[in-house]
Amino acid sequence: MTTITYIEHDGAEHVVDVEDDMNLMEGATLNLVPGVEGMCGGICSCATCHCYISEEWESRLPPISVGEESMLRTARHRRTASRLGCQITVTPELEGLRVDLPPEQGADDA
Amino acid sequence: MATSPETGVHFDPYAHEVHDDPYPYYAKMREQAPVYYNRKHGYWLLTKWDDCQAAFRDFRTFSSAAGPALEANQDVNAGYPMFINMDPPQHTRIRKLIQALMLPQRIAELEPYIREKAVSLLTPHLKSGRMDLTQDFAALLPMDVISTMIHVPVEDQNQVRQWADDLIFREDGQFGLNERNITAYLSMGSYFDKLATELSGKLAGDDDIFSAILQAEREGKLSHDDVIGFGILLAIAGNETTTKLIGNMCYRLWQHKDQRQLLIDDPQKIANGVEETLRFDGSTQMIGRQVMQDVEIRGNTIKAGERVGLCIISASRDEGRYENAESYDVTRGARDHMAFGSGVHSCVGSALARLEVRVCMEELLRLIPDYEIDEAGLERTHNPNVRGFTHVPVTFTPHS
Numbered sequence: 422m423t424t425i426t427y428i429e430h431d432g433a434e435h436v437v438d439v440e441d442d443m444n445l446m447e448g449a450t451l452n453l454v455p456g457v458e459g460m461c462g463g464i465c466s467c468a469t470c471h472c473y474i475s476e477e478w479e480s481r482l483p484p485i486s487v488g489e490e491s492m493l494r495t496a497r498h499r500r501t502a503s504r505l506g507c508q509i510t511v512t513p514e515l516e517g518l519r520v521d522l523p524p525e526q527g528a529d530d531a
Numbered sequence: 532m533a534t535s536p537e538t539g540v541h542f543d544p545y546a547h548e549v550h551d552d553p554y555p556y557y558a559k560m561r562e563q564a565p566v567y568y569n570r571k572h573g574y575w576l577l578t579k580w581d582d583c584q585a586a587f588r589d590f591r592t593f594s595s596a597a598g599p600a601l602e603a604n605q606d607v608n609a610g611y612p613m614f615i616n617m618d619p620p621q622h623t624r625i626r627k628l629i630q631a632l633m634l635p636q637r638i639a640e641l642e643p644y645i646r647e648k649a650v651s652l653l654t655p656h657l658k659s660g661r662m663d664l665t666q667d668f669a670a671l672l673p674m675d676v677i678s679t680m681i682h683v684p685v686e687d688q689n690q691v692r693q694w695a696d697d698l699i700f701r702e703d704g705q706f707g708l709n710e711r712n713i714t715a716y717l718s719m720g721s722y723f724d725k726l727a728t729e730l731s732g733k734l735a736g737d738d739d740i741f742s743a744i745l746q747a748e749r750e751g752k753l754s755h756d757d758v759i760g761f762g763i764l765l766a767i768a769g770n771e772t773t774t775k776l777i778g779n780m781c782y783r784l785w786q787h788k789d790q791r792q793l794l795i796d797d798p799q800k801i802a803n804g805v806e807e808t809l810r811f812d813g814s815t816q817m818i819g820r821q822v823m824q825d826v827e828i829r830g831n832t833i834k835a836g837e838r839v840g841l842c843i844i845s846a847s848r849d850e851g852r853y854e855n856a857e858s859y860d861v862t863r864g865a866r867d868h869m870a871f872g873s874g875v876h877s878c879v880g881s882a883l884a885r886l887e888v889r890v891c892m893e894e895l896l897r898l899i900p901d902y903e904i905d906e907a908g909l910e911r912t913h914n915p916n917v918r919g920f921t922h923v924p925v926t927f928t929p930h931s
């Protein structure tokens with residue numbers, strides 16, 4: 422189990438224990454954390470698991486794949502810190518990670 | 532609190548008449564009884580986008596443990612285990628075994644194969660100027676593709692597809708399973724038992740679905756029965772709904788010829804056209820859940836133990852969510868429809884389905900852009916969950 426903190430846009434914090442091999446989207450949705458939808462169930466097709474991860478953690482994360490990038494391009498409120506939670510597997514290395522959530526989830530229509 | 536609202540709305544998802552055009556019933560429910568209770572069979576239906584989304588999200592209250600059919604399946608757990616019938620975290624651990632193989636960028640590798648297959652199915656009919664778009668085309672391609680992923684040999688594909696059809700068929704008004712459904716299920720079980728045993732010595736690595744599943748069996752993550760369940764689930768889920776969506780799209784484009792012309796003129800738009808067909812006439816009508824604790828929705832109390840159908844084809848036409856929800860607009864491109872469900876159980880094959888339907892429609896509109904449907908020959912499948920045609924006979928200008 423790895424402890425992850427999800428921070429809603431209004432500042433509300435949710436500290437949850439996530440089973441290893443689950444991803445950051447599942448960590449949130451399996452614990453019913455508000456602000457993460459995960460509508461496509463984690464197959465990188467909806468951008469409703471959008472989150473922001475600060476630079477200091479970047480080196481411990483898998484790089485952004487082509488598929489993640491093309492989905493992120495459609496996400497509302499994209500920033501440089503943007504990631505898709507479903508593409509980041511939780512490992513003990515991520516103990517203490519803080520994940521900021523956007524004001525709303527979703528992609529713009531094509 | 533009103534538990535069973537008396538409304539003027541009558542709806543029977545088992546009536547064949549409803550299957551022809553359920554949308555006016557749903558529109559009426561969204562307006563007059565968005566949380567609908569059917570006394571005869573004792574189930575609830577959620578028809579609004581927001582309510583369906585909230586229910587999909589709250590998997591603890593809305594459990595999958597008795598299956599995703601509208602009727603609670605008491606035998607679900609007596610049969611082969613399938614992750615579609617499980618709740619997290621067990622569900623998620625099993626789904627994860629194949630999830631990485633189902634990402635759009637991974638699935639994209641199949642495009643040349645799918646295109647070649649689509650062309651090879653259409654070509655023999657071009658000279659005659661007539662074919663059945665379901666029987667000769669849409670029913671064959673998804674089975675072929677999923678078969679390559681789960682190693683069902685070509686000579687067995689028709690048999691497996693027949694079992695899949697028999698498994699989901701419902702007589703007019705039939706509630707629950709009958710002999711034909713059960714026999715098909717058992718036949719599929721022994722088929723995949725044999726196939727898995729045969730392949731377990733041969734396949735290595737985790738590069739395709741069945742290899743990944745057998746690898747998990749070797750690592751002790753799955754039992755042999757889990758492997759059989761996986762095979763049955765993929766053969767059913769990866770098959771019928773995709774076939775039906777292709778048929779629904781052929782029908783809607785024929786009905787709305789201006790929309791068809793837009794896609795013929797600009798094939799780049801076909802992906803959006805697929806998305807709009809998923810929204811406007813998806814091939815899964817509703818998804819069932821079992822309520823685990825009393826829950827209140829729009830003033831109605833649904834009690835622990837009751838069955839609820841999440842009407843995703845209704846949610847996708849919710850005027851509270853979409854502008855001009857009842858109009859078919861292939862340029863819309865909205866991806867937040869519920870054709871694939873939502874959340875933890877959301878269709879794991881959605882990227883594959885999107886690819887298959889797009890490529891099929893690209894080739895169909897290229898090779899037979901002027902098809903005319905013989906309406907008298909249209910036939911539907913009858914099942915409260917799956918929606919679409921078993922026969923779509925067409926004629927078109929013959930060419931070579």
Ligand code: HEM
Nearest residue numbers: 599614615768769772773776815871872876878879880884
């Ligand atoms: C247009 C075609 C398709 C439609 C409309 C569709 C629809 C759905 C829906 C609505 C669900 C959610 C079930 C629930 O919430 O309980 C689902 C789940 C599923 N679908 Fe699809 N599907 C399609 C194609 C496919 C394909 C091609 C595959 C092949 C691999 C597939 C495999 C699955 C599986 C394995 C599940 C269970 C996922 C889980 O429980 O986590 N589907 N599908």
Ligand code: FES
Nearest residue numbers: 461466467468507
């Ligand atoms: S859950 Fe859909 S893109 Fe991550």
